[in-house]
Amino acid sequence: MTLQVPRSVRQAMPLAREVVEHIAIDYGVCIRPVPMRRIDTHTGKSEIIDVPCGATLETVCPSCAKRNRQLRMAQCREGWHLETEPVITPNQPSEHQRHLVELRADLQAWRDAAQAAGEPTEDFDGAITDLDAEINAAGLRGNVLGRSVPKRTRSTRRRQDAPDLPKRKRASTTLGRTFTAPDGKVYRPSMFITLTLPSYGRVRDGVPVDPEEYDYARAARDALHFSKLIDRFVQNLRRVAGYDVQYFATVEPQRRLAPHLHMAVRGTLPRAEIRQIAAATYHQVWWPAADRVVYDGDHLPVWDEKAGYVDPDTGEVLPTWDQALDALDADPDAKPLHVIRFGPQMDVQGVLAGSKDADQCIRYLSKYLTKSIGDAANPADAAQAEHAARLVEALRYEPCSPSCPNWLRYGIQPKNARAGMRPGCCRGKAHKPEHLGYAGRRVLVSRKWSNKTLAEHRQDRRAWVLEALGLSEEEAADPHRYTWRPVSRNERDVPPLAVRLLRAVAERQRWRAAMQRLQARAEGRTLQDLSATSAADRGRAA
Template identity: 75%
Template structure:
């Protein structure tokens, strides 16, 4: 009867009705349920029971999964809050090596001995070198810091003398602390202030409403290169900050887009320094990019280098092998100038912040404002800004983003680890994608001793709180009890996505009802706080 009734409705009315699946997705979003769950098969080795478990996709962007992005944002805010005003030194001790890590190092030692013996006997070591190189990669992937043998290749050195156009930096004697200074008020209370700093890039031309007033004079090349190397500039700022502060400064920072599409930095800093010193550090911070030249185009259009197996890329006119990345770097003499020098702009905002104040909460909200947005989301849809973004992407198209970027062929250099099929302007690197606008670094930057916890540990804290509130103690289980396997596409045992979303929505409704009941009894925190806990669990 219902279907007949629907057919009786005018076509325009039926087309205006929302799709049932779209409604379900919106309901899932409202309840904080992942809309792209990943089904995994879990085998209980004790009971032999197998079941399909939906795991949240873990997306960090609203464009992919708003509930997961919001959950990650809540976790990051908690991480920022817990580490900002610590009053005790974080204690970080290295984990004990596991069996896999020990085995890899022992295996590496055996092959190293074989290689040394072969080299001493004058035998070919090519095959052994390849095996050892692969083992080194496995060792790094097994969760160990550093290299077994330390630096295995000679380091190219450049003069460490500061540029003449950069002011000198003061230096204090380092003290073994991460906490910074404290101050005693007239009431005898001890205060531990911290800082909230915002750093921007310089101007590339006058802008209005996020778009250049005169696009022809706007320095797009400099804007593109600044975006590509912004993460290195931030690293240099932290090094200079610690040098001047005289203690192991800890920070929580986020890289966000300005309306003009340039990246800028918000940084929560534990401890305090005079505002004048922070501005002096920013003015004295720079990063030099010691790369081969990328200003003179050598190959373009149909006149492109040719790949030859076993040799590499050749000049199509002469047949000469193009210099490799390492050879191009070696060719930079002592009088060479850096390809690019990146600096911060003059706008530096510094605020003092005390723990537990409205200002601290407001700074955390401001710092996390764009956690769930990509740099490209800064576009407001206006035609002028859309054209500005298109010109920026055009400037980025042929800029080398890394030593392995195919764009180096355009400038007569073989990219590092060159392979067939490379073509300038077709780099698949993150920096060249429209949503990143040249910035390929991490969006959230957290120092190692910030909160004394990893993000996974913060997540476990939230999960434990929610489960205890629901009366479901999260009992420790044997880590070897369960075996997780991916579920092949089209597996008949996996219910349709709609069914899985409905189940998850029902479970979330049950959780929320229980939390509301706790609040009504006065046993829980404010409902807004409990719901935030639930989203982060």
């Protein structure tokens, strides 16, 4: 006899697929793995290997986001209080890289010869452009011949409303000063700095008291150009400090949805000087004016294959981006589109290596890395949801870059204009609700922070786990032994996702048991004692 389960009870039952995902998350397994086919060139054996998706947001993949956060914490901890100078030695060029540069020299010589003979050079120009892209993809930085288009330069004279900054002689070091205590102990303190943007109106509990008086237009432009302001602050900080300041910084949202900066800085400066640097830091956005709407609604510029965008009534060609900048350069009374500065609120803390404050600051730096900036707005709070919607609407027609389609609204062709552009429909990150105007990197790390790249930090963690578990790294012996290729949907030997997740969970269970045995052996306890302690910890957490 089959027991009939009422429909209401069945609907309340958890889905098996969701249970598998929850278990995978508990064991740190990626829930969106990318299947890849690995072929052993020695034996011809082919197998499906799941590659983690590498997502950094918890809403996409909690396991990968948590792993990325832990990796960033390790990177921050390892570089913050270095006592020896990091040494970065460039890698020697490979034979492939040398071949590409030699081929680039030949193409340039043939192009110059064709130009001297009066022959067309379009084919050579296209081949050179493609080769330059291939050279960069091969692992070489920069352009072989330098900047192909001259950089626009403007006066570097400081604004009259910004205080001047002292400039110290630069020392070739990345380490801060040391201080000797009366007992002879030497300390090398560092700093933890928090910088915010100015006020746009009174707020209470993260929302404007009067939304009509809140300056959403300025808030939107500040968010768009916040990354440039950070670059200026680092330049000024190094200028005043007198040494090559290294930093690890994260950009996070405040409750009012404005981005702000947390920065771990190697070395220390007086708090008064940090405040002076922040007050003197600004960034001017020298873009064409975007305050007067020229085209709106259905009255929009029309695309012409030969001329670009033209006026829908007169057929007059709209000025290109370069022409608009030329007109801005030629105007002696021109003013920047926007000037962004930090707000008066800031915090500077001195931090010592190995202290509780250092650990707390590292956790604070990485606290929100697994969440997007838009997650700061609680969708269940009607006031916060409305505040976020108003900010997104203010960003809708704000140009986010020289190539933004919103420039058509103000009578200017965007850089690299193409057919189909429409104001208010830019696909840039800045216009998406989850970014709220900030399209820059969430983690900013200086080049000499830990003397390692993020990939090298990841490899260190992997090597430690493999050594602890007694596993072999087959790829290390011969990196060319395996070839990899993507798996198409039509291949039938790929197991279902649930099966692959359960296999990964079983593997993690074996790893976790091996790590527990190692921990018990190191602490001189039995495995039963360790299991009892872990069960008690889980019970307290529950």
